[in-house]
Amino acid sequence: MNAWIVAACVLLPAGLGPCLWRACRGEPAQRLAGMSLAGVMAVAVFLLVARGVHRTSYVDVALVMAALTPAGTLVFARCLAGGSGQTPQQWRRAGDQGRG
Amino acid sequence: MDVRHGFAVALLVCGMAALLLSALALLALPTPYARLHALSPAASLGVPLICLALALDAGPGRAALKLLFIGALTAVSGPVVTIVIGRTMAREGEQPGGDAPGEPPA
DSSP states (O other): OOHHHHHHHHHHHHHHHHHHHHHTSSOHHHHHHHHHHHHHHHHHHHHHHHHHTTOGGGHHHHHHHHHHHHHHHHHHHHHHTTTOOOOHHHHHHHHHHHHO | OOHHHHHHHHHHHHHHHHHHHHHHHHHHOOSHHHHHTTHHHIIIIIHHHHHHHHHHHHOSSHHHHHHHHHHHHHHHHHHHHHHHHHHHHHHHHTOTTOOSOOOOOO
């Protein structure tokens, strides 16, 4: 039991818990924040565990996670936006025209 | 415990504090736009500090370079993801006819 393992054991419930709680409640676009932060926490946990158990090859898992988490969040945000490709200004203009 | 390990543990404690504070902010802040602010300290301060601590503990070599690369990747992707989530939330809040609260994007 070294400092890295202790840090990972602290981070697993105290860091990932609030993120998963936020990712399970609220509007879909607001859950993305919790999910993204959960990915960042998971990268940190993987790095700490890899150092704690002295398996440097496990760092590759954290590297893949760090590359895939932002990509996944971007894809989810794109899906939530409906794939229209419009900027917020265009959305606002379309909404004003729809009301007027 | 030599000096290098001491520095590494100090950096680890700083990174852990940033990560835990941002998790606490995600849980405690009331509005969705305020909660977005919890993402940046974790991605651009917490994980890079932990990577720096691990690289310092690993010593010079390929392993340290890989750890620093992971830290840089997270630090770059954090603001991008925050901007995208903010844009998505603003777009959903401004949909015509949507019953979501029209909160101004701060």
